[in-house]
Every structure is written in structure tokens, then in C-alpha cells.
Amino acid sequence: MMRIFYAVAIGLLCFFSCADEDPINLEKVLAGGSTSVFAEFSNAFQFPAANLSPIELQNHRRGDVAFESSFVTAPSQINAGLGPIFNQNSCVSCHGKNGRSPFPDSENDLLGLLFRVSIPGINIHGGPKPVPGFGGQLQTKAVFGKKSEVSVKMNFIEIPGSFSDGEAYSLRKPIFNFDNAYIPLPGDVMISPRIAPPVFGLGLLEAISVEDILKHADPIDLDKDGISGKPNYCWDELSQSLQLGRFGWKAGQPNLLQQTAAAYLDDIGVTSPLFFEESSKHQIQYDGGMDDPEINNELLSLTTFYTQSLAVPVARNQDDPEVLSGSKIFDKIACGKCHVRNFKTGTHREFAFLSNQHILAFTDLLLHDMGDSLSDHRPEFEAQGNEWRTPPLWGIGLTKIVNGHSNFLHDGRARNFQEAILWHGGEANQSVLNYKNLSKKERTALLKFLNSL
Amino acid sequence: MKYLKSIFVLLSIFNFISCSKDSIKPAVDYSDVLSNSTNQVIINTYKDLNDKSKLLLIAIDQLKSNTSTGNLELARLAWRNSRIPWEQSEGFLFGPVDQQGIDPSIDSWPVNVVDLDAVMASPDVLNKTYVDALEGTLKGFHTIEYLLFGENGNKQLAEFNTRQFEYLSACTQSLNGSTQQLFDAWRTEGQNFGKNLIEAGKVSSIYPSQKSALQELVDGMITIADEVANGKINDPFVQSDILKEESRFSANSKADFADNIRSIKNIYLGSLDGSGSIAGFYTLLHQSKVSLHQKIVNQIEAAIAAIESIPGTFTTAITLNRPAIQFSQDQVRALQLTLESELKPFIDTF
Numbered sequence: 001m002m003r004i005f006y007a008v009a010i011g012l013l014c015f016f017s018c019a020d021e022d023p024i025n026l027e028k029v030l031a032g033g034s035t036s037v038f039a040e041f042s043n044a045f046q047f048p049a050a051n052l053s054p055i056e057l058q059n060h061r062r063g064d065v066a067f068e069s070s071f072v073t074a075p076s077q078i079n080a081g082l083g084p085i086f087n088q089n090s091c092v093s094c095h096g097k098n099g100r101s102p103f104p105d106s107e108n109d110l111l112g113l114l115f116r117v118s119i120p121g122i123n124i125h126g127g128p129k130p131v132p133g134f135g136g137q138l139q140t141k142a143v144f145g146k147k148s149e150v151s152v153k154m155n156f157i158e159i160p161g162s163f164s165d166g167e168a169y170s171l172r173k174p175i176f177n178f179d180n181a182y183i184p185l186p187g188d189v190m191i192s193p194r195i196a197p198p199v200f201g202l203g204l205l206e207a208i209s210v211e212d213i214l215k216h217a218d219p220i221d222l223d224k225d226g227i228s229g230k231p232n233y234c235w236d237e238l239s240q241s242l243q244l245g246r247f248g249w250k251a252g253q254p255n256l257l258q259q260t261a262a263a264y265l266d267d268i269g270v271t272s273p274l275f276f277e278e279s280s281k282h283q284i285q286y287d288g289g290m291d292d293p294e295i296n297n298e299l300l301s302l303t304t305f306y307t308q309s310l311a312v313p314v315a316r317n318q319d320d321p322e323v324l325s326g327s328k329i330f331d332k333i334a335c336g337k338c339h340v341r342n343f344k345t346g347t348h349r350e351f352a353f354l355s356n357q358h359i360l361a362f363t364d365l366l367l368h369d370m371g372d373s374l375s376d377h378r379p380e381f382e383a384q385g386n387e388w389r390t391p392p393l394w395g396i397g398l399t400k401i402v403n404g405h406s407n408f409l410h411d412g413r414a415r416n417f418q419e420a421i422l423w424h425g426g427e428a429n430q431s432v433l434n435y436k437n438l439s440k441k442e443r444t445a446l447l448k449f450l451n452s453l
Numbered sequence: 454m455k456y457l458k459s460i461f462v463l464l465s466i467f468n469f470i471s472c473s474k475d476s477i478k479p480a481v482d483y484s485d486v487l488s489n490s491t492n493q494v495i496i497n498t499y500k501d502l503n504d505k506s507k508l509l510l511i512a513i514d515q516l517k518s519n520t521s522t523g524n525l526e527l528a529r530l531a532w533r534n535s536r537i538p539w540e541q542s543e544g545f546l547f548g549p550v551d552q553q554g555i556d557p558s559i560d561s562w563p564v565n566v567v568d569l570d571a572v573m574a575s576p577d578v579l580n581k582t583y584v585d586a587l588e589g590t591l592k593g594f595h596t597i598e599y600l601l602f603g604e605n606g607n608k609q610l611a612e613f614n615t616r617q618f619e620y621l622s623a624c625t626q627s628l629n630g631s632t633q634q635l636f637d638a639w640r641t642e643g644q645n646f647g648k649n650l651i652e653a654g655k656v657s658s659i660y661p662s663q664k665s666a667l668q669e670l671v672d673g674m675i676t677i678a679d680e681v682a683n684g685k686i687n688d689p690f691v692q693s694d695i696l697k698e699e700s701r702f703s704a705n706s707k708a709d710f711a712d713n714i715r716s717i718k719n720i721y722l723g724s725l726d727g728s729g730s731i732a733g734f735y736t737l738l739h740q741s742k743v744s745l746h747q748k749i750v751n752q753i754e755a756a757i758a759a760i761e762s763i764p765g766t767f768t769t770a771i772t773l774n775r776p777a778i779q780f781s782q783d784q785v786r787a788l789q790l791t792l793e794s795e796l797k798p799f800i801d802t803f
Contacts, residue, residue, distance in 0.1 A: 038801075040661065041669035042547040043676060061683065070557075072565035072590050078696050079563055089588055096551060108586065111554065141588070144568035144575075316661075400659050404552030 025318070031394040031453070032201050032312025033345070033357030039313050044398045045098035045200045047311040051353045056309060063306025066299055067091045067098075071268055073143045074291050081294030084146045084287045085139035085280050086269040087114045091303065094196035094267065098310060099398075101196040102405040103174070103412030107152055110140055112196030113412060114267065115152070115176070118378060119188050125235035126242070127252070127381050128190075133183050135279050137266040138191075146285050151180040161422065164437045171422060173373075174413050182285070190378035190385075193411035194249050201394060202247070203308030205361060206256055207354040209346035210244050216340060216364040227337045227427050229366040232389070234381045237261075237274055242381075246365050249410040250380040251389040260304040264295065272300045308351065313395050315360065317452045326449025329442055333434035338390045338427070340364040362393035362453065371425020374409070386426055397451035417450045418443070481803070483663040484651065489723045489732035490670055491647040496639050497725055498542045498716075503632040505535035509597075510625040517618040522610055529601055533705055536594060540709045541725075543680070544716030545673045548646045549638035558631040561589030562699050564599045572620065579619040581626040592624050593631075595699070600624075602702040664803045670734060671797050674717045678789035681713045686782045690775070695768050706767035711760045714785065717792075718753045737800070745795055752788040759784040 030036040035049035048060040070090045071082035087110070088094050094101055094112035101112020115138040118128030130136050134149055142148045155175040162168045176193060178185060219230040232245035236254040245251030253259040261274035271278055271292040280286045317323050330336060339362040348354040367387040375386035383389075388410060396417075400406050406416045414420035424432050435443065512531035516524040539559065542550070550556050568591055577583060584592050600621050602608055637643030652658040653666035660666040685706070689697040700706045719725055723733025738746045759781035764774045771778065 039668075039672075040665040041672055042551070043672050065684070065688070070561055070563070070590050072563055073567040076563070076565070076567060082565070089590060093554075093557065096554070102552075109554065143565075144571040401665075404548070404659075 027358060028318045028360070029314045030358075031315050031360040032204060033359050035201070035204065035309075035311045035353065035357065036314045037311040040316060040398065040401065042097060042402050044313045044402055045198055045310065045395060047313075049203070049309050049311045049353055052309060053353070056305075056351070056353065059302060059305050060309045063302040063304075063309070066303040067095075067306050071270055074287075074294070081268075081270045081291065083139075083141075083143040083269040083280075084278070084285055085142045085149060085283075087137075087139055087141060087267045088112070089268060091263070091268075095199050097402050098200055099198045099403040100405075100407070101412065102403060103195065103407040104154075107154055110152060114138070114140070114194055114196075115178075116192040116194060116378065116380075117185075118190050118380075119186060120190070122379075127235055128379065131186060131189055133283055134185065134189075135266075135283075137279070138178070139266075139269070139279065142285070147182040148180075149182055150178040150185070153177040153179060163440075163443070165440060167440065169418065169422065171419055172413055172415060174411060190376070192376035192378040192380075195407070195410060195412035197249075197391065198395060199307045200310035201312040201359075201361065201392065202256055202310070203348070203351065203354045204312065204345055204357055204359050205246055205363070205365065205392065206308065207345035207348040207351075207357070208343050208365070212343060212346065213244065213246075213365050217366055225337065226430060227334070228368060229338070229364055230368070230382065230387065232367050232380070232382050245381065245383075245389075249388055249391070250383040251365065251367060252380045252383070256307050257300070257304045260307065261300055264300070264303075270294045273297050274300065308354070312359070313398060315394075315453050316397070320448075320452070322445045322448050323452045325442075326445035326447070326452075329438065329446045330449055333431045333438070333446075335431060336362075337431075338364055338366070338368050339393055340390075360394060360453075363390045366390060368428070369426030370428065373425050374423055376410075393450065393453050395453065397453045417447050483667060483737070483803075484653075485732040486723070486734055486737060487650045487653055487663060487666050487670075489730050490720055490734060491639075491650045493724055493730060493732075494719050495542075495545050495650075496636070496647055498538050498719070499632070499636040499639055501725075502535065502538035502542060503629075503636040505531075505538055506625070506629050506632040509535045510622070510629055513597075513618075513621050513625050517622055520610060520613065520618075525601075525610055525613075529703070532594075532597060532601055532703065533708065536700070536703075536705060536709065537712050539594065540712035541716040541719060543713050544677045544720050545670070546676065547669060547673060548649070549644070550635055553634065553638060555631050555635050555638075557589030557593075559593045559628065559635075560595070561593050562595050563590065564596050565590040566599070569596065569599070573614075573616045579616065579623045581623050581630065584620075584623045584627040585630065592627050594628070595702075597621060597624050597628065598700065598702045598705075604702065606702050606704055664800070667734075667737070667800050667803065668797070670720055671792065671800050674720055675789060675792045675797065677713050677716055678785055678792060681710050682782050682785035682789055685710060685713075686778065686785070689767075689771055690778050690782065693771055695771055698768060698771075701768055704766040704768060707760055707763055710767075710781075710785075711757050714753060714756045714760065714788070717788070718757075721749060721753065737803075738796075742799065745791075745799070749788070749791055749796065752784070752791055756781070756784040756788050 034051040037047040037050050048057055052060060069079050071079045073082050074080040082089050104111045104113050116136060117131045117134055117138055119131050121129040123129050128136055139149050140152060157173045159171045159173055217229045217231050219228055221228050232251040233242040234245040234252050234254055236243040237258055243254035245254055247253040247259045261272045264270040264272055265275040266279050269279060271294045273293050276293040278286060278289055341360055341362055343359050345354055345357045367383050367389055369386050370388050371386055377385040408414040408420035409423055414423055421435055509531040512528040516528045600617055639646045649658045649660055650666050653660035653663045689695055695701055698706055700709050721734050723730030735746050763770045763777045763781055
């Protein structure tokens with residue numbers, strides 16, 4: 001019954017146009033293809049894909065409950081398994097309203113900011129080498145009676161700059177320090193701050209074929225355009241092989257199941273059949289593992305499905321002249337070389353609603369050199385310290401409405417779109433230079449375009 | 454938890470893109486409705502929450518200093534009273550309550566009983582600063598509820614000890630801090646989040662248009678109807694699992710659900726006393742939608758009445774009065790459907 005309803009609605013969309021107006025180009029609006037929803041309010045990232053079947057909708061809802069569930073210390077009759085060390089006690093604690101975490105304004109509550117760690121060398125799969133006693137991530141909270149791995153201290157440096165027209169700007173660089181470590185951190189530890197990104201539209205990114213992603217790859221810049229596009233190949237637990245990375249700030253996760261299981265483990269301290277050993281194993285705070293895995297395959301699958309089946313909000317004001325102008329500037333200064341607008345998803349092996357969708361994600365899912373200023377100096381599989389995966393830009397203009405802030409980049413340092421642009425370096429140096437040479441009017445148009453996504 | 458929402462949101466795309474040039478419509482100013490919703494409903498609800506939370510602290514400190522059955526019952530009553538404005542605020546769970554991370558400090562569930570027991574057994578000094586630093590699952594309404602009413606809702610005075618009274622007081626002081634933060638975040642004299650609704654469409658607001666601010670309000674109503682019908686009632690009911698019931702310790706679930714529906718009523722009518730304000734949300738329906746207006750009012754009242762008519766507690770009704778729960782769930786779903794399929798599409802045409 002619902003399917004019919006959708007079909008009718010989509011049919012109306014396809015055929016309707018106002019007689020006395022230019023028809024709207026749907027391809028410029030429906031950023032998530034048939035999954036798209038129109039929402040310009042705070043729940044914009046919380047809708048199920050518009051083309052789910054009734055059964056899929058039911059599973060989405062069950063996944064929603066799991067995504068919102070707060071875990072508590074075991075044993076408990078409900079939601080047991082928190083910690084013993086963790087960053088937050090639920091998925092939504094970091095991904096509020098399924099959106100982007102703000103940069104924390106207090107060291108006492110880091111919100112969706114966490115720190116990946118490793119020491120020089122690689123693990124048996126070619127990934128980051130865990131820090132003895134700390135693993136691959138610093139857990140900054142602990143259940144009662146245990147000790148968080150570290151406390152975080154933040155300081156900031158303001159870096160002044162100016163545009164070609166003389167207008168001044170300032171960039172905020174965060175400096176993180178760590179104390180109260182439960183055991184001393186080794187001197188050669190490499191630390192990478194990461195902010196929680198939005199989680200909508202991820203199923204569509206997962207549904208893009210490897211071949212289509214690799215079409216944009218140019219790791220040694222054979223076409224000499226200054227833009228590389230390097231695939232990361234990371235360890236896939238299920239297939240026990242290296243696979244193309246798609247998720248995470250360095251494309252260090254190959255699929256959403258593994259991304260979800262890793263987040264349960266490292267962020268919440270909840271073990272699953274995929275990662276059934278506590279993050280604290282081999283540490284003095286290990287809880288003994290008597291209750292592992294703490295969630296079953298069904299719950300892990302439901303939470304994963306929730307992130308696969310969230311709708312993408314439509315782009316807005318695409319016929320506004322200033323937005324159109326900004327869109328042209330976006331291309332002119334080569335933002336779109338990495339923030340690739342269009343993809344058509346392939347055939348998803350499980351879910352038809354994700355298949356063959358024309359999407360406007362503004363990412364190539366590849367790694368790019370972003371320069372020393374953004375480098376975390378910590379390799380992750382094939383990603384070097386200065387290399388980051390192009391993040392999608394869809395829905396980015398709704399961040400303020402949904403999450404109440406405009407903090408961007410991998411650690412949330414940028415306080416607005418403009419600062420995010422200006423922090424780009426490496427392969428994006430020329431684009432940033434071009435941006436700085438734009439007139440105020442042109443810069444404003446580009447920012448307005450970003451705000452329309 | 455958006456069961457039916459996707460269909461109607463998809464339809465709203467149709468409204469959104471089909472005739473996008475507003476110039477064909479006369480400009481209408483909705484600032485009176487947005488201002489009334491903000492000042493008369495939202496901010497006043499948060500003020501009430503803050504006031505009741507302070508009264509709860511007075512009652513708990515009274516119980517702490519003079520332990521008696523009478524004072525225990527007064528503290529429990531004060532908890533129920535403070536719960537009312539909180540539940541009546543859940544029709545507008547946007548803005549600071551979410552964006553400033555306040556919700557987990559007020560309404561986290563479930564209670565982390567293992568850690569709570571460990572805190573009680575520890576030598577730690579229990580004060581507001583201490584509780585402020587704890588996870589949400591160790592503070593807020595449900596932790597206070599657990600300590601006041603007990604696991605089975607029949608906690609006796611003899612089961613309390615000094616540490617529990619200290620923790621109750623510290624926990625309620627922390628709750629006061631959160632309700633004050635929330636109130637201050639909205640009101641004009643504070644961070645003035647309310648201006649985002651009132652000044653929607655201006656550069657001073659996060660909402661690009663008055664329409665998007667109105668959509669925020671109507672979506673808030675739909676979201677809580679969905680949450681009550683398909684989450685709060687549905688999960689313990691369908692799974693016959695009382696552990697999934699949120700206010701089980703106090704047997705306050707029916708009141709919680711009814712007050713959630715009243716949060717819809719308050720926004721819709723534009724007042725906290727059940728009378729329709731001259732600038733209530735319902736006035737947007739004008740005379741052309743009189744029947745829809747009456748339908749919404751009737752469905753709100755029917756949902757509240759059905760919930761309050763469930764015999765006994767919600768916990769016992771899960772086993773003994775399932776048809777009554779089913780009926781109340783149906784009533785809330787009917788309201789949700791109307792809000793989603795009729796009210797929201799109408800606002801989308803603005």
C-alpha cells in the first residue's frame with residue numbers, strides 16, 4: 001500500500017510543472033535521488049529514505065531505537081555493556097539529530113570529538129599499530145570505579161590572514177594536550193582528533209560501485225591537474241581482505257557494518273559478534289569479557305541499516321541567481337575536482353531502494369593531500385598524515401538549523417564555511433588561492449551556494 | 454521514529470519545488486503565531502519546568518532533613534509535578550535542549566543502577582559539582598524517580614539511607630542547573646534562542662523563512678505524537694516488556710503520555726491553559742480549514758482521554774488491559790496521521 005503511495009508521489013514529481021514558470025531541474029534538487037526528503041528544520045537528517053518498503057520502514061524504526069539507546073554498566077536488565085572505558089554512551093550522543101558534532105566548548109564534555117592513536121609501524125593487516133595499553137583510540141570516560149585513559153586540555157592559536165581585496169580573516173587552530181593518563185602515554189604516540197560527522201545518506205555512498213569511485217582516482221596525478229584522488233584500502237573483517245575504504249575521515253572503514261561495529265566498540269565500549277573483544281582487553285582495566293558480545297548480530301544489523309536508510313534532504317534555492325553564480329564559482333575554482341557532484345549508485349546487493357540513484361553527494365570518497373596545516377601526522381592504511389577523504393557536502397547548509405553550529409573539518413576547528421575553505425592546503429592550494437582572489441560578492445555567492453546544499 | 458513521515462515529506466517536496474516562486478502569493482506575516490508560540494508556550498513551559506524543579510529540590514531537602522512518610526509522599530508528588538512541564542515540552546524538542554546537550558542530563562533512560570550502587574557505596578562527597586560531572590544515566594528525572602520510588606515503586610521509608618538523601622539532593626540541584634540552563638537559553642534576557650522563531654526569515658535567525666519555522670513547530674508536534682504512539686506506548690506494549698516502560702518506577706507513564714499530547718495541544722492552541730490564543734498555531738487554518746481544526750482538537754482530546762482511561766497503571770495494563778492500550782495507541786496514531794497528512798501539507802503550501 002505504501003509503495004503505491006510513493007509511486008504516485010514520485011509520479012507527480014516527475015510530471016508536474018507550473019504552467020507559467022520554468023520547470024525546476026529535479027536533478028539539481030534531489031540530492032539523495034529517490035531517498036530525498038524536503039526538510040528545512042531541525043529534524044532534516046532524521047527521516048527515513050522516502051522510498052523504503054513497509055518492512056524496511058519497520059526495520060528503520062527499530063534501528064532508530066537502537067541508535068538512540070543509552071548503554072549502562074553491566075549487568076543490567078536493559079542496554080547493558082557500556083565501557084568499561086568509552087567516549088559516549090549512545091550513538092546520538094555524538095551524532096546529535098544524526099548530524100555533525102560541534103567542536104566542544106568545554107574540556108569536561110568533548111561531545112563528538114575523539115582521538116585516534118597509534119605508534120609508528122603497522123599492524124598485521126597494514127593498519128595503524130595500536131598503542132600498548134591504549135589501543136587505537138583514547139577513551140576519555142569510564143564507568144564508575146575505572147579510570148578514563150586520559151584527560152584532554154585544549155588551547156587555541158589564531159592565525160591571521162587576508163584576502164586579495166584586503167579583508168582580514170583569522171583561523172582558529174586547536175592544540176590538544178593530554179594529562180591524567182591512567183598509564184603514561186609513550187613518547188612516540190601519534191594522535192588524530194576526529195569529530196563525529198553526519199550519518200544520513202551513507203547507504204547511498206556504500207552503493208556506489210568500486211569501479212565508479214576508481215574512475216576518479218589518479219594517485220600519481222597522471223593528468224597533471226594537480227589533483228590526485230587516492231583510494232584507501234583497509235581491512236575488511238568479514239571478507240578477511242583489504243577492500244576499498246569509504247567511511248571515516250581517512251576512509252579507514254570499508255562498509256557501514258564494520259563502521260557501526262567499530263563505533264560500538266571504540267566509542268561506547270560495546271562488543272558485537274564482529275568485534276567481540278573489549279577495547280580494554282590487554283589493559284589493566286579489562287572487565288574480564290564475561291558478557292561478550294554485548295549486542296547480537298540482529299541489533300548490530302538494525303543500527304547499521306538505520307545509517308543505510310536515512311534520507312538525504314533536498315538542496316534548496318537552486319534557482320536563486322546568487323546560488324547559481326556560487327555554483328559556477330565552485331566549479332571555476334575547481335572545488336568540484338574532489339567534491340565530485342554526481343554519482344549514480346550501482347546495484348546494492350541487499351537493498352533496492354539504494355540502487356541506481358542519481359545523487360549529489362559532492363565527494364569522490366578518495367584521499368587527497370590537504371597540506372601540512374591539516375595533517376594529523378598519523379598514517380591509516382594508505383592514508384598519510386596530510387591525506388583526508390573528501391567529505392560529502394550534501395545537507396551541509398542545514399548544519400546550523402539541525403545542530404546549532406557551523407563547525408567543520410575533521411576536528412571541527414573551522415567556525416564557518418569560509419574558514420573551512422581557507423584551511424584547505426596541499427592539492428587545494430590553488431583553489432584556496434583562487435578563492436582569496438575572488439571579489440567579496442563572488443565569495444558571498446560561493447558561501448550561499450554551500451548553504452543551499 | 455518517523456513511521457509515516459517519509460510519505461508526507463516526499464509529498465512536501467512536491468509542494469516545495471512545484472511552484473517555488475513566492476511572488477505569485479501575497480506576502481503574509483506569521484510573526485504573531487511564531488512569537489506567541491515562543492513566548493506564551495515554549496518559554497513559559499520551560500519557566501514552569503524550572504520553577505517545579507526548584508520546588509522538587511525544596512521537597513527533597515525537606516525529606517532529607519525531616520524523614521517522614523508524609524514528606525516522602527510530598528517529594529514524590531513534587532517529582533510528578535515537575536514531570537508535567539517536562540513532558541509538556543516534548544512537543545518542541547528542538548534548539549538548546551538538543552543542541553546544548555541538555556536533554557541527557559534531564560531525561561536519560563535507563564538508570565545505570567550498577568554505577569549508582571557503586572557511587573552510593575563509595576566514600577565520594579556527593580554534591581552538585583560531583584553529579585554534574587556524571588553521565589546522564591546517573592542523574593535527571595529517572596535517577597531521582599528510581600531513588601524516590603524504588604525498583605518496584607513501593608520503596609519504604611526504612612529503605613532510605615543518608616547517602617541516598619544526599620544523592621537525591623545533589624541530583625536535584627544538578628537537575629535545577631539543567632532546567633535553568635534551558636530556560637535561560639530560550640528567554641530574551643538569556644541567550645534568546647526564541648528570537649530564531651520570532652525573527653524567522655531575517656538574517657538574525659537560523660530559520661531562512663517563517664515557513665521553515667512553522668514547519669519546525671508542526672514537525673515537533675508530529676514527532677512527539679509518533680514517539681508516544683510508536684515508541685513510548687508501542688515498545689513495552691507490543692513486546693509485553695515492562696522494562697521498556699520509561700516511568701515505571703513511579704507508575705507515571707500514563708500521565709507522561711497524556712502530557713506529551715498536551716504539549717501538542719499547547720502549541721496548537723497557543724496557550725498553556727487550554728484556551729485558544731488569538732495568535733495560536735490553529736489560527737493559520739483560517740476559516741477555510743474549520744473542519745480540519747475541529748478534527749485536530751477532537752483528536753487531541755480523544756487521545757488524552759483514551760490514555761487517561763486506561764485502567765490501573767500502564768505497567769499492569771500491559772498484561773491486564775491490552776485493549777485499552779491498543780485503543781489509546783490508535784487514538785494517538787489517528788492524531789499523528791492528521792498532523793502529518795493534513796496539517797503539515799497545508800503549512801507546506803505557505
